[in-house]
Amino acid sequence: MACPETLSRPFVYKSRQPQKTLFYQAIQKELETWIVSCREDIPHYVEEEFRTFLKCGILSYGFARAYCKECGHDFLIAFSCKGRGICPSCTTCHMARIAAHLVDHVFPKAPVRQWVLSFPKRIRYFLHHDSSLHSCVLNILISSVEDFLIQSVLEDFRKRSNLRIGAVTFLQRFGKALNPHFHFHSCIIDGLFDEDGLFYPVSFSKEGIQCVQEKIRTRVLGLFQRRGLLEGDSASDMLEWEHSGFSLHADVRIEAKDRKGLERLLRYCARPVFSSERLQGLGEGFRYILPKPAPDGQMVLHLKPQELLNKLAQLIPPPRKHRHRYHGVLAPNSPIRHKIIAFANQEPASLTAIKEENSHPLLNIPPSSIPDGLKSRESKKPSRASLYRWALLLARIFEIFPLICPKCSHPMRIISFIQDRHSIRKVLAHINEPFEPPVISPARGPPEMEFDYSQ
Ligand SMILES: [Zn+2]
Ligand SMILES: [Zn+2]
Incomplete structure (x- = not known):
C-alpha cells in the first residue's frame, strides 16, 4: 500500500x-x-x-x-x-464502453440501420418476464429482416448461398417515463455477407419495412398462441386491428464512413433509462422531468420518496441476463466473424490501409486483394471490451x-x-478527507416522509 x-x-x-x-x-x-x-x-x-x-x-x-x-x-x-x-456513473460508463467497443472492434465499415420493434401492451408483460420467450421473438425479428434483405439484394447476388445478416440488438425493458415497456433496438448492417465475408449492399422502400412488420406480427402472435399465452380468438382479433400495437421503425441509417454517428447511435441504444440529472427535489418528494412528453402529454413525474425507489427497483435488470445480443456474422459462433470484424477501425494501421483503398473495403473485394496490413490481422483476436481502461x-x-x-x-x-x-x-x-463513509439513515416508522428535498 x-x-x-x-x-x-x-x-x-x-x-x-x-x-x-x-x-x-x-x-x-x-x-x-x-x-x-x-x-x-x-x-x-x-x-x-x-x-x-x-x-x-x-x-x-x-x-x-x-x-x-x-x-x-x-x-x-x-x-x-x-x-x-441505477448508478448514474456506472450505467453511463457501460454505455460508453459498449458503444466504443462495438465501433472499434466489431462493426465493419459498412452502413448500419437501426430497427426498433415495439409490441402491444397485451403481450409486453410476457416478454418482460420470460427471457426464453423474448429470445424466440428476437429470433423472429432477425430472421424476418434477414429474409427481407435477401429479397432486397441485387438479383445476381440473391442466389449466393449462405447470405447472412450482421447485427447487435439491445434489449430495452423500460420507456422514457420509467414505465415497463419491453422493446428491441437492433443495429443491423445494411447489407449481407456471403460465406467468404464479401459484402452485398441492399436497397428497399418504406413499404418493404411495412411488409416485414406484418410478417413479424403474424409470426409473434402465432408463437403466443402456440405457447397458450393468447387464445386463438384473441390472436385472430389482434391480426384484424388496424393499429396492431406492433411497430417497426427503420428510418435511421448511418453511412459507412460516419463512425462517430454510429457511436452516437450505439450509445443511444445502450443508454441508461434513468437520468439522475432529471431528478429535482420538491418538498418532501421529487419531480422527474421526462425526456419527451408521454403519450398523454405528461412532461413531469411527481414521485414520493418510496415511489421513486419502487420505480428504480424495477429498472435493475436481473443478474446474468444479457443487455445486448449478437446475430449472424457478428455472433460469437459465426465461422466468418473474425473476417468481418477485421474491418472495424481497430488500430490506426487498419484505418490507413482502408483509406488507401479507392473502393469500399467490404464491397466485393476478393480476399487476394485485401491489403497486406489487413490480411495479417485477420487471424488476430480483437481485444476484449474489458481491456478498455x-x-x-x-x-x-x-x-x-x-x-x-x-x-x-x-x-x-x-x-x-x-x-x-x-x-x-x-x-x-x-490529506484531511473524511474517512467515515456517509451515514445511511435508519428505517423510520410512519409518517415515512420526513426530509425536505427542495434545493
Ligand atoms: Zn456505480
Ligand atoms: Zn506531473
Missing part, C-alpha cells in the same frame, strides 16, 4: 462526489425505510444494487492512487460499483484525459490500490 508520507502533493480526484448529489442523498435517506416497508417483495439482487451504489465513488470504501513520475503529483480515485441499473472511457465521455498530469502534462500511472480499512483511514486522514 502507499505510505501516507509519500503523498507529497495531496490532491483528491474531485470529478465526482456522489454523496453531494440529490440522487445519492435520496437513496441514503430512504433505502432502509423502503426495505422495511416491502422486505418480502425485494429480490436480493435489487437490495444489493442499492447498497453497492451507496459505496460507488466514495473514498472511504477504497481507492486507487494515480502518480506522476515526472513531478510527483498524485491523486486518489475511488472505486466504482459497476451497477447495471477507465481513463480512456472518461476521455471519450468528457473529452479529457484524466491520467495526464495536470501539473506537468506527463502520463500518470496507477501505482497502488488501497482497500483495507486501516490504510484507507491513514491515507484519508493525511
Whole structure:
C-alpha cells in the first residue's frame, strides 16, 4: 500500500462526489425505510444494487492512487460499483464502453440501420418476464429482416448461398417515463455477407419495412398462441386491428464512413433509462422531468420518496441476463466473424490501409486483394471490451484525459490500490478527507416522509 508520507502533493480526484448529489442523498435517506416497508417483495439482487451504489465513488470504501513520475503529483480515485441499473456513473460508463467497443472492434465499415420493434401492451408483460420467450421473438425479428434483405439484394447476388445478416440488438425493458415497456433496438448492417465475408449492399422502400412488420406480427402472435399465452380468438382479433400495437421503425441509417454517428447511435441504444440529472427535489418528494412528453402529454413525474425507489427497483435488470445480443456474422459462433470484424477501425494501421483503398473495403473485394496490413490481422483476436481502461472511457465521455498530469502534462500511472480499512483511514486522514463513509439513515416508522428535498 502507499505510505501516507509519500503523498507529497495531496490532491483528491474531485470529478465526482456522489454523496453531494440529490440522487445519492435520496437513496441514503430512504433505502432502509423502503426495505422495511416491502422486505418480502425485494429480490436480493435489487437490495444489493442499492447498497453497492451507496459505496460507488466514495473514498472511504477504497481507492486507487494515480502518480506522476515526472513531478510527483498524485491523486486518489475511488472505486466504482459497476451497477447495471441505477448508478448514474456506472450505467453511463457501460454505455460508453459498449458503444466504443462495438465501433472499434466489431462493426465493419459498412452502413448500419437501426430497427426498433415495439409490441402491444397485451403481450409486453410476457416478454418482460420470460427471457426464453423474448429470445424466440428476437429470433423472429432477425430472421424476418434477414429474409427481407435477401429479397432486397441485387438479383445476381440473391442466389449466393449462405447470405447472412450482421447485427447487435439491445434489449430495452423500460420507456422514457420509467414505465415497463419491453422493446428491441437492433443495429443491423445494411447489407449481407456471403460465406467468404464479401459484402452485398441492399436497397428497399418504406413499404418493404411495412411488409416485414406484418410478417413479424403474424409470426409473434402465432408463437403466443402456440405457447397458450393468447387464445386463438384473441390472436385472430389482434391480426384484424388496424393499429396492431406492433411497430417497426427503420428510418435511421448511418453511412459507412460516419463512425462517430454510429457511436452516437450505439450509445443511444445502450443508454441508461434513468437520468439522475432529471431528478429535482420538491418538498418532501421529487419531480422527474421526462425526456419527451408521454403519450398523454405528461412532461413531469411527481414521485414520493418510496415511489421513486419502487420505480428504480424495477429498472435493475436481473443478474446474468444479457443487455445486448449478437446475430449472424457478428455472433460469437459465426465461422466468418473474425473476417468481418477485421474491418472495424481497430488500430490506426487498419484505418490507413482502408483509406488507401479507392473502393469500399467490404464491397466485393476478393480476399487476394485485401491489403497486406489487413490480411495479417485477420487471424488476430480483437481485444476484449474489458481491456478498455477507465481513463480512456472518461476521455471519450468528457473529452479529457484524466491520467495526464495536470501539473506537468506527463502520463500518470496507477501505482497502488488501497482497500483495507486501516490504510484507507491513514491515507484519508493525511490529506484531511473524511474517512467515515456517509451515514445511511435508519428505517423510520410512519409518517415515512420526513426530509425536505427542495434545493
Ligand atoms: Zn456505480
Ligand atoms: Zn506531473
